[in-house]
Amino acid sequence: MTRYTSATEDDRAEMLAAIGVESAAELFAQIPEPLRLGRSLAIPDGLSEAEVFERLAALASRNADAESQVCFVGAGMYDHYVPAIVDAITQRSEFLTPYTPYQPEISQGGLQVMFEFQTAMSELTGLPVSNAGLYEGPSSVASAGYLAIGATKRRRFVVSRGVHPHSRETLATYSQGYGAEIVEVGLEGGLTDAAALAAAVDGETAAVFLQSPNFLGAVEDVEALGAAAKQHGALLIVACDPMTLGVLRPPGECGADIALGEGQPLGNRLDFGGPSFGFFCASEEQIRRMPGRIAGETEDVDGRRGFVLALQTREQHIRREKATNNICTAQALNALGAMVHLAWLGRHGFRELGELLVRRTAYARQRLAAVEGVELLHEAPVAREFAVRLDAPVAAVLEHCAERGIAAGYPLGHEYPEYEDGLLVAVTERRTRAQIDDLADAIGGAIAGHHAHGAFVAGTVEPAATRGSFSTDGVQKAPQAGGVA
Amino acid sequence: MSALTETPMQRERAKTIYEKSKPGRRAAVLPDAGVPERPLEELIPAHLLRSEPPRLPEIAEPEIVRHYNRLSRRNFDLDSGLYPLGSCTMKHNPRLNERVAALPGHARLHPAQDPKRAQGALELMWLLQQSLSEICGLPHVSLQPSAGSHGELAGLLLTRAYHADRGEERTRVLAPDTSHGTNPASVTMAGYEVVKVATDERGGVEMDDLRAKIAEDPDQIACLMLTNPNTLGLFDENIAEIASLIHEAGGTLYYDGANLNAVMGQSRPGDMGFDIVHLNLHKSFSQPHGGGGPGAGPIAVSDRIEPFLPRPQVVRRESDNGGGPSFDLEFDRPQSIGRLRGFQGNFGVFVRSYAYILSLGADGLAEASETAVLNANYLKARLAEGRAGERLPVAFERHCMHEFVLSGKSMKKELGLATLDLAKRLLDYGFHPPTVYFPLLVDEALMVEPTETETKESLDAFADAIEQILIEAESDPEIAKQAPYTTPVRRLDEVRATRRPVVRQPLGD
Numbered sequence: 001m002t003r004y005t006s007a008t009e010d011d012r013a014e015m016l017a018a019i020g021v022e023s024a025a026e027l028f029a030q031i032p033e034p035l036r037l038g039r040s041l042a043i044p045d046g047l048s049e050a051e052v053f054e055r056l057a058a059l060a061s062r063n064a065d066a067e068s069q070v071c072f073v074g075a076g077m078y079d080h081y082v083p084a085i086v087d088a089i090t091q092r093s094e095f096l097t098p099y100t101p102y103q104p105e106i107s108q109g110g111l112q113v114m115f116e117f118q119t120a121m122s123e124l125t126g127l128p129v130s131n132a133g134l135y136e137g138p139s140s141v142a143s144a145g146y147l148a149i150g151a152t153k154r155r156r157f158v159v160s161r162g163v164h165p166h167s168r169e170t171l172a173t174y175s176q177g178y179g180a181e182i183v184e185v186g187l188e189g190g191l192t193d194a195a196a197l198a199a200a201v202d203g204e205t206a207a208v209f210l211q212s213p214n215f216l217g218a219v220e221d222v223e224a225l226g227a228a229a230k231q232h233g234a235l236l237i238v239a240c241d242p243m244t245l246g247v248l249r250p251p252g253e254c255g256a257d258i259a260l261g262e263g264q265p266l267g268n269r270l271d272f273g274g275p276s277f278g279f280f281c282a283s284e285e286q287i288r289r290m291p292g293r294i295a296g297e298t299e300d301v302d303g304r305r306g307f308v309l310a311l312q313t314r315e316q317h318i319r320r321e322k323a324t325n326n327i328c329t330a331q332a333l334n335a336l337g338a339m340v341h342l343a344w345l346g347r348h349g350f351r352e353l354g355e356l357l358v359r360r361t362a363y364a365r366q367r368l369a370a371v372e373g374v375e376l377l378h379e380a381p382v383a384r385e386f387a388v389r390l391d392a393p394v395a396a397v398l399e400h401c402a403e404r405g406i407a408a409g410y411p412l413g414h415e416y417p418e419y420e421d422g423l424l425v426a427v428t429e430r431r432t433r434a435q436i437d438d439l440a441d442a443i444g445g446a447i448a449g450h451h452a453h454g455a456f457v458a459g460t461v462e463p464a465a466t467r468g469s470f471s472t473d474g475v476q477k478a479p480q481a482g483g484v485a
Numbered sequence: 486m487s488a489l490t491e492t493p494m495q496r497e498r499a500k501t502i503y504e505k506s507k508p509g510r511r512a513a514v515l516p517d518a519g520v521p522e523r524p525l526e527e528l529i530p531a532h533l534l535r536s537e538p539p540r541l542p543e544i545a546e547p548e549i550v551r552h553y554n555r556l557s558r559r560n561f562d563l564d565s566g567l568y569p570l571g572s573c574t575m576k577h578n579p580r581l582n583e584r585v586a587a588l589p590g591h592a593r594l595h596p597a598q599d600p601k602r603a604q605g606a607l608e609l610m611w612l613l614q615q616s617l618s619e620i621c622g623l624p625h626v627s628l629q630p631s632a633g634s635h636g637e638l639a640g641l642l643l644t645r646a647y648h649a650d651r652g653e654e655r656t657r658v659l660a661p662d663t664s665h666g667t668n669p670a671s672v673t674m675a676g677y678e679v680v681k682v683a684t685d686e687r688g689g690v691e692m693d694d695l696r697a698k699i700a701e702d703p704d705q706i707a708c709l710m711l712t713n714p715n716t717l718g719l720f721d722e723n724i725a726e727i728a729s730l731i732h733e734a735g736g737t738l739y740y741d742g743a744n745l746n747a748v749m750g751q752s753r754p755g756d757m758g759f760d761i762v763h764l765n766l767h768k769s770f771s772q773p774h775g776g777g778g779p780g781a782g783p784i785a786v787s788d789r790i791e792p793f794l795p796r797p798q799v800v801r802r803e804s805d806n807g808g809g810p811s812f813d814l815e816f817d818r819p820q821s822i823g824r825l826r827g828f829q830g831n832f833g834v835f836v837r838s839y840a841y842i843l844s845l846g847a848d849g850l851a852e853a854s855e856t857a858v859l860n861a862n863y864l865k866a867r868l869a870e871g872r873a874g875e876r877l878p879v880a881f882e883r884h885c886m887h888e889f890v891l892s893g894k895s896m897k898k899e900l901g902l903a904t905l906d907l908a909k910r911l912l913d914y915g916f917h918p919p920t921v922y923f924p925l926l927v928d929e930a931l932m933v934e935p936t937e938t939e940t941k942e943s944l945d946a947f948a949d950a951i952e953q954i955l956i957e958a959e960s961d962p963e964i965a966k967q968a969p970y971t972t973p974v975r976r977l978d979e980v981r982a983t984r985r986p987v988v989r990q991p992l993g994d
């Protein structure tokens with residue numbers, strides 16, 4: 001078994017003597033006897049490092065990851081290329097192992113990173129104030145709801161159905177606590193129904209929640225939709241995909257009071273859903289209501305430039321029950337990954353990447369739309385993800401593609417019963433034209449097969465030789481040892 | 486400070502990466518699109534497009550690496566030395582855990598992957614749930630919350646749902662005056678009112694006050710949130726009676742698991758009578774803190790709370806045809822409070838914590854807690870000697886668990902040294918200071934948690950440093966009051982950062 005402790009028998013004896021007890025058990029005597037466990041936990045004995053590695057590698061090998069499947073799945077998290085320097089920097093002890101920077105004199109590195117990150121997110125969203133990051137996307141949406149109640153003293157949210165289903169559900173969960181009513185506005189042609197939105201917003205509305213690109217990939221006209229919020233003094237809260245902000249008009253220029261979202265596309269791996277980070281930017285007016293840590297610039301006693309946690313009077317450790325949010329530990333290391341990725345992309349690379357996504361997505365959309373049995377779910381403009389309808393059961397098509405080493409997309413039916421035949425397809429810079437062509441062929445083949453046989457029979461097709469392939473009952477990939485940290 | 490003693494790092498003015506930017510430099514080269522280069526305006530209407538790219542830095546890779554390496558040297562970290570930050574459990578972060586988390590089967594697994602192609606990940610989550618359930622002594626676990634405070638919010642929403650299901654609506658949540666700030670903040674977010682409970686002379690819940698607060702209106706008591714051992718590092722000996730008082734009133738008992746490192750394999754919150762527990766995987770289960778996250782705050786609950794757990798829940802299904810079990814995400818949970826976040830939680834943290842549990846095993850976990858308690862009591866004993874014993878007495882004199890709280894009241898009165906001064910002077914000695922000014926109950930508090938992974942030598946060195954600082958202060962208290970001297974920057978003006986906040990780099994064109 002592995003131990004990370006150093007105390008030898010001699011150390012223990014000396015320490016016990018200094019404390020003035022015979023045994024460590026005496027120290028535990030403050031736990032009333034009936035509450036002491038008095039047995040070993042029913043957990044297996046500890047293992048050597050090599051054995052633990054093998055165990056976990058064996059579990060990992062039973063997952064179809066984006067290395068063994070070509071991944072067109074998005075829905076909020078995307079298979080982007082994370083440059084090597086991100087890992088090199090985030091794995092440094094000096095960033096990996098400190099706590100939250102409560103002692104600024106010895107935390108200037110982390111605090112400056114926060115300041116740089118805030119600057120980057122402020123640039124991306126076009127809003128002047130950013131915090132240093134929250135847990136992830138959907139809970140950031142819920143935190144914005146809490147802010148809106150505090151700012152407006154109203155308790156009604158108007159939420160577009162284009163907002164990520166996980167965000168809408170998380171907002172509903174939190175609303176059971178802080179007490180808010182949610183009114184949902186439907187979609188028309190892939191976009192938020194503007195007339196229905198305008199009708200839903202009134203003097204009781206605390207905030208209007210939009211997402212652009214929305215869950216179906218469509219780029220919303222945030223400024224036009226937001227007019228209703230402005231008119232009634234409600235906050236305009238816009239969730240956005242940071243990777244599209246090199247090309248899309250930033251929410252801050254469209255009248256958003258708050259822009260937020262899931263940060264994973266920036267410098268963070270998929271990790272089966274986390275850890276990543278949420279970003280949260282706002283207008284000056286909201287700065288004292290912001291959730292989370294915020295780094296600020298200041299000077300030391302000798303006049304040197306330095307950074308500290310600013311506006312701590314908003315936070316739980318000072319304000320307790322009056323805090324603007326309860327968050328404490330957040331996602332600092334993930335925000336560092338984002339900052340390094342953004343610095344690496346740089347001003348022009350970031351825009352070029354956005355353009356590349358738009359063009360490849362347009363190609364993929366056109367390519368798929370040309371396939372027999374596939375039609376566009378909507379014609380609205382898209383940036384990096386789009387939705388189609390399939391003339392065959394979506395689950396069967398996905399299965400057919402999976403057997404050819406392709407994760408074809410995200411099925412919409414579960415969360416949008418009105419799009420039972422819908423598939424959401426995402427593109428990143430890792431998805432080549434050839435892979436897009438393969439995807440179109442695989443989907444076309446699945447639909448044709450379905451119609452030819454009346455029903456598609458999964459598991460009868462040879463996997464494509466050129467790609468790693470997956471079957472449902474096991475994976476051929478060998479666990480990799482070493483060189484992975 | 487004189488120019489002669491200024492260190493090279495102090496001499497170097499902090500420059501942000503934006504200030505190192507120069508038009509024309511770059512790091513990334515992107516792949517060719519490989520598709521027709523259509524003008525963007527053909528694809529997206531012009532009024533939805535951005536006119537100018539965001540002013541991100543323009544800088545080449547070598548300088549990015551240097552920039553962040555330079556910043557890294559301006560951080561103190563756990564791998565550099567003792568970090569006895571109370572309530573934070575700064576234990577060693579095994580590097581094996583980083584390696585297994587980075588395996589592509591974990592790191593590049595899409596969260597929306599079909600469960601049948603993510604069996605390894607779901608099994609890992611299920612195994613972790615089983616382990617945490619056994620450690621907590623409670624039958625059900627949800628891994629979804631992202632950190633401790635998220636777990637607290639979950640626990641309070643579960644309490645609300647539990648009472649609503651019984652046709653009750655309760656308004657008040659009790660919390661001791663020693664509780665962590667996240668507790669009351671979560672209470673308000675969950676729509677409840679906080680009622681403070683006093684602490685008795687042994688450092689536990691003041692039982693008469695608790696009875697009185699309950700008696701005011703028992704039907705309004707939704708929950709009592711407790712940390713045990715509490716934030717004074719003391720185990721509340723009355724916990725069984727506390728539990729029955731709360732349960733009689735119809736409330737739930739919530740365990741803030743930030744201090745679980747004291748009791749792993751020694752005592753279980755479920756056996757103490759708690760209904761809902763959160764664990765901080767970034768404390769007791771070795772997930773690195775990352776300078777402020779990521780973490781994870783799984784919750785463990787009793788049977789009566791289970792129906793309300795967040796959605797989706799990882800479940801194990803036995804096969805009906807003699808094959809092995811399979812794992813799935815269960816969404817169909819009609820009484821669930823719903824989601825607390827996107828997807829399944831901070832999976833990468835689950836991988837690390839599961840690797841940690843596999844490495845230590847049952848006895849290793851119990852040994853870790855035992856050594857954490859031994860180290861804390863030893864350091865407490867060392868600090869009871871000499872000047873520290875006189876100037877920095879322990880707030881509650883009895884054996885502690887994994888941490889203890891000193892009071893700097895006499896140090897301040899006799900030597901003119903505030904706890905903050907001592908903390909800043911410790912920086913010059915190469916130590917991270919303890920948590921200061923928490924819990925609020927103790928005047929000039931210093932909360933010390935050495936953890937099990939520290940050596941006796943490092944604890945001795947820390948005690949010696951404190952003694953040295955107190956000796957120094959007897960002859961010249963100004964030394965500590967002006968400290969630190971050796972850090973990259975010296976005392977910073979925090980008031981200004983709040984009064985006139987500058988929270989981003991101003992940029993030209």
Ligand SMILES: Cc1ncc(COP(=O)(O)O)c(C=O)c1O
Binds near residue numbers: 329633716782
């Ligand atoms: C006693 C106590 N409770 C709750 C928390 C909150 O945990 P987290 O930071 O993971 O949200 C902490 C630590 O920060 C703590 O020390």
